[in-house]
Amino acid sequence: MTHDHDLVLRPTVAQTAAALNPPAGRTGGDLVVETLTGLGATTVFGLPGQHALGMFDGLRRSPLRYVGLRVENNAGFAADAYGRITGEAAPLLLSTGPGALMSLAALQEAAAASAPVLAIGSQIPAAGLGGGRHGYLHELRDQQASFRDIVKSVHTVRTQSQIPSAIAAAWESALTAPHGPVWVEIPQDVLLAETILPVVTAMDATPEEVVPRPELTAVAAHLLANAERPAIIAGGGVVRSDASGKLLALAERLDVPVVTTFGGKGAFPWEHPLSLQSWLEDRHTTDFLEDADVLLVVGSGLGELSSNYHTFAPRGRVIQIEADAGKLESNHPALGIHADARLALQALLETVPERRDPAAPERVRTVLAEVRDRIAAQDLDLEQRVVAAVREALPDRSPSFWDMTILAYWAWSAFDARHPNTMHSAQGAGGLGYGFPAALGAAAADPGHPVLAVSGDGGAMYSIAELATARQYGLDVTWLIVDDGGYGILREYMTDAFGEATATELTRPDFVALAESFGVPATLTTPEALTADLTKALATPGPSVVVLPALLRMFEPTHL
Numbered sequence: 179m180t181h182d183h184d185l186v187l188r189p190t191v192a193q194t195a196a197a198l199n200p201p202a203g204r205t206g207g208d209l210v211v212e213t214l215t216g217l218g219a220t221t222v223f224g225l226p227g228q229h230a231l232g233m234f235d236g237l238r239r240s241p242l243r244y245v246g247l248r249v250e251n252n253a254g255f256a257a258d259a260y261g262r263i264t265g266e267a268a269p270l271l272l273s274t275g276p277g278a279l280m281s282l283a284a285l286q287e288a289a290a291a292s293a294p295v296l297a298i299g300s301q302i303p304a305a306g307l308g309g310g311r312h313g314y315l316h317e318l319r320d321q322q323a324s325f326r327d328i329v330k331s332v333h334t335v336r337t338q339s340q341i342p343s344a345i346a347a348a349w350e351s352a353l354t355a356p357h358g359p360v361w362v363e364i365p366q367d368v369l370l371a372e373t374i375l376p377v378v379t380a381m382d383a384t385p386e387e388v389v390p391r392p393e394l395t396a397v398a399a400h401l402l403a404n405a406e407r408p409a410i411i412a413g414g415g416v417v418r419s420d421a422s423g424k425l426l427a428l429a430e431r432l433d434v435p436v437v438t439t440f441g442g443k444g445a446f447p448w449e450h451p452l453s454l455q456s457w458l459e460d461r462h463t464t465d466f467l468e469d470a471d472v473l474l475v476v477g478s479g480l481g482e483l484s485s486n487y488h489t490f491a492p493r494g495r496v497i498q499i500e501a502d503a504g505k506l507e508s509n510h511p512a513l514g515i516h517a518d519a520r521l522a523l524q525a526l527l528e529t530v531p532e533r534r535d536p537a538a539p540e541r542v543r544t545v546l547a548e549v550r551d552r553i554a555a556q557d558l559d560l561e562q563r564v565v566a567a568v569r570e571a572l573p574d575r576s577p578s579f580w581d582m583t584i585l586a587y588w589a590w591s592a593f594d595a596r597h598p599n600t601m602h603s604a605q606g607a608g609g610l611g612y613g614f615p616a617a618l619g620a621a622a623a624d625p626g627h628p629v630l631a632v633s634g635d636g637g638a639m640y641s642i643a644e645l646a647t648a649r650q651y652g653l654d655v656t657w658l659i660v661d662d663g664g665y666g667i668l669r670e671y672m673t674d675a676f677g678e679a680t681a682t683e684l685t686r687p688d689f690v691a692l693a694e695s696f697g698v699p700a701t702l703t704t705p706e707a708l709t710a711d712l713t714k715a716l717a718t719p720g721p722s723v724v725v726l727p728a729l730l731r732m733f734e735p736t737h738l
Contacts, residue, residue, distance in 0.1 A: 182318055200376050204239075206369040209341040211240040211299060212378035216342075217349050219296075221267050221622055223257040225250050227273020229300035229316060232369030234271065242269075245622050246652060247615060248643040250277050254295065255612050255641075256619030257307040258359075259579060261294040262602055264622040265418070267352040272299040274366070275316025278324070279547040283493065283609045285328050288359040290606025291500070292418055294352040297329070298345070302334060318628040321363060323383035323682050324454045329439040330358040334366065337374050343707040346383040355501035355518045357418060376589050378523070390502050390517035398497045398513060399472070399529035399692060403473035407494075408434045409454075413478020415440030415501055421520035422533065425476065428527055433475070433535035435542045437463060439484040440605050442477065442538070444595035451539035454614030455546065457591050459486055461736035462548040466541070470494050475512070475628050481503030483590075487737040499523070500594025561585075569714035575600065576627045581613035581638050582635030582728045584666045591733075593678065611640025614657050618644060628654045628716045635661040635686050642687075645696040648721035656715040657674055661727045670732055693723040700725065 210233050214222065221243045226234045237244050244474035247253040257268035258463070267326050272278050279298040288295045301307065301321060302314040309319050318324070322332050331351040333344040341364065348360040376410045402408055406562035416438075417500050424443045429452050436446045437454035446453055452610060464486045471494040478484050479500060488509070496512035498505075499522040515522055534568055565588050572578060574596045580586035580603040593602035602620075604612035617631035633641075638659045648655055664683040672679040693700035703711040708726060715722040 179480060187233070204377075205232050205236065205371050206338045206341060206364065206371055206373055206506055207236030208239060208367070209338055209373060209375060209378060210345065210364070211236040211242055213342045213345045213381065215240055215242060215267050216378050216381040217346060217383055218266070222269040223253045223260065223619065224271030225253050225273070225277060225377065227277040227300070229302060229366040230271060230273040230277070230369070232366070233298065233300070233421065240735065245618070245647070247618070247647050249641070250280035251284045252641050252644050253660065254281040254297070255615040256622070258288040258291070258293040259602065259616035259619035260623045261288070261357065262291070262423055263577060263599065263620045265294070265574055267294040267296040267349050268619070270295055270297045271317070272297060273405070274300045274302060274321065275318055277316075278321060282324065282328060283607070285325070285609040287604055287612060289328055289330070292296045292356040292358055292414065294343070294357040296348055296352050296362070297359060298362045298503060300369060301363045301365040301368040302514065307365065309615065322361070327359040327370065329361045332451040333360065333362045335362065335368060337485070338368055338371065338375055340367075340689055341379050342381065345383055346381050348381040350385050355419065358440070359600055361508050362492065385545045386467070387521060388516065388518045390522040392525065393527040394515045395522060395529060397422070398515065399493055399526055401497060401513070401685045402432055402434070402474060402526070403471045403530050403533055407470050407471035408472040408474065409467055410434050410436040410474045410481070411439065411478055411479025411484070412436055412476050412478065413439040414447040415499075415519040415559065416442055416445040417598045419477070419501070419518050420519040420598070421476075421523050424520060424523035424650045426450075426532070431527070431530065432533045433538045435466075435538055437467065438480050440590040440603065441633045443590075443593070443599040443601040448594040448596065452507050452542060454542055457546075459735065459737070460552065460671045461486070462545050462552065464490050464736070465562075466545050468493055468561045472497065476523065477500065477501070477644065480509045485509065492657060530687060536608050549671035556603045556733055558731065558733055560594070560705060560728070561588055562727065564708060564726070564730065565589060567705065568712065569594055569631070569706040571716060572630055573627065573716065576630060577617070577624070578604065578632065579613045579620060579631040580703045581631075581633040581637035582610050582667070583637055583660060584732055585634075585660050587667065587732060588730070589632070610637040613637065613646050614641045614655070617655045617657070618648055621655050622651070626653060628656060630712075630716065631655055631657045633657065633659050634666055635659060635663065635689070636665045636684055638689065639686070642692065645698050645721070645723075648695050652720050654719055655721050657721070657723045658712065659723065659725045660730065661686060661689065661725055664717055666730065667732065672730070678695055689723065689725045698723055702727075
């Protein structure tokens with residue numbers, strides 16, 4: 179009997195000849211880029227450095243497109259966004275020591291948001307490894323240790339023959355649900371040495387799917403079919419697994435109200451009669467979800483932001499579908515189903531009978547009306563007008579990337595992401611500086627749609643150097659900078675907690691003049707002109723900046 183794993187593809191005569199006579203002048207760096215090409219990569223991000231030059235020289239002989247940013251952390255954010263938009267592993271090429279360490283905050287965001295980033299870093303020469311103090315430039319006692327707590331997996335290379343297998347294993351790890359960042363490191367001398375190994379050809383590193391156990395989906399289907407007041411929380415896992423269509427079908431089959439988390443924006447139609455939208459930082463929504471006798475949580479770990487800062491206490495039976503086994507029942511007891519959201523929802527659709535609840539849309543309307551009344555009582559017309567202006571200007575299928583700024587916090591709850599996988603923010607790890615470099619990565623991934631980045635003035639200063647990147651590559655990103663004179667949300671937090679704020683006020687540049695000095699057109703706008711100015715900027719190819727001086731406030735929290 180012949181088994182599938184017994185079958186080995188035999189090389190053709192031409193392939194054998196090519197393997198026996200590889201081109202001269204290739205190095206370990208060529209093996210890196212050949213492996214990436216063989217796995218299906220088309221674009222790489224990064225920043226060159228002394229120990230990594232072998233990889234970057236290999237790019238010169240490869241079909242890979244290189245997008246180089248000015249700071250390693252920003253290159254990581256760009257790769258993160260590329261991975262989110264395409265669902266492919268985004269290669270990120272880094273140098274040793276300071277270059278590698280500068281990427282850690284971006285890789286933390288990729289890990290928190292399940293974005294597939296394949297980080298490949300160089301190392302000092304192999305003779306210097308092992309923890310001794312040899313005095314090499316950029317030397318760390320254990321570089322891997324800095325990454326091991328952040329990434330999904332670490333892959334080390336010590337010889338050229340290990341390069342293809344290590345990168346392929348990392349690629350598979352990054353794309354196994356839940357997606358995430360991985361780390362590969364290769365010594366400088368291995369990258370620079372000439373190689374006699376054959377050119378790397380197509381490689382298969384297709385990850386295994388995370389399939390639900392049928393006995394668990396059978397129980398879940400029974401609970402949902404017999405529930406009196408079911409509800410669904412849809413998280414980022416629904417978006418990442420391209421399961422929004424299946425979520426809609428299940429909600430309509432069962433007449434179940436759906437709320438999307440901030441990471442799950444766009445997973446369910448905003449104006450649908452069963453849509454509770456995304457008002458998770460609201461006690462009315464929290465009360466509704468707590469009252470559900472069966473709560474289906476799909477693709478969310480019910481972390482801090484998805485649980486109204488851990489004040490959510492469900493009283494009914496919870497069913498949790500999650501590809502990250504570590505998140506199963508990590509915050510609430512549940513019927514935990516370890517599975518890709520798409521596969522689990524498909525299993526439920528094949529099992530659950532129809533359930534009719536004519537009162538469900540009215541209960542949804544009641545909650546949304548209570549939310550609107552609460553916001554309306556707080557004199558926040560400016561903030562709502564700015565959110566509405568951005569929504570009106572942004573084409574429906576254009577991606578948007580939001581930094582950690584007050585307008586983004588409003589958008590988490592109030593912005594209608596009209597399609598899945600079009601609204602992204604740094605709410606996974608919560609670091610500043612995400613919006614603009616991430617938008618550049620998205621523009622590199624899909625040049626067919628203009629991309630919007632949104633930052634405050636404080637966050638903008640983290641990535642202002644990337645205006646040069648946007649100009650160099652002609653990336654179609656419009657950057658909206660809301661200038662409120664400092665770290666606005668921290669100003670609010672400190673004032674509320676201590677009566678006054680410290681270290682939140684900032685000296686800023688003239689953002690319009692600064693952008694224009696990079697050759698990027700810029701506009702100073704007002705809330706009244708914002709829609710028109712954003713619309714014009716988004717319709718003009720290439721990078722642009724729109725600056726809005728405005729002091730925005732957050733709505734009152736309900737978790738305190």
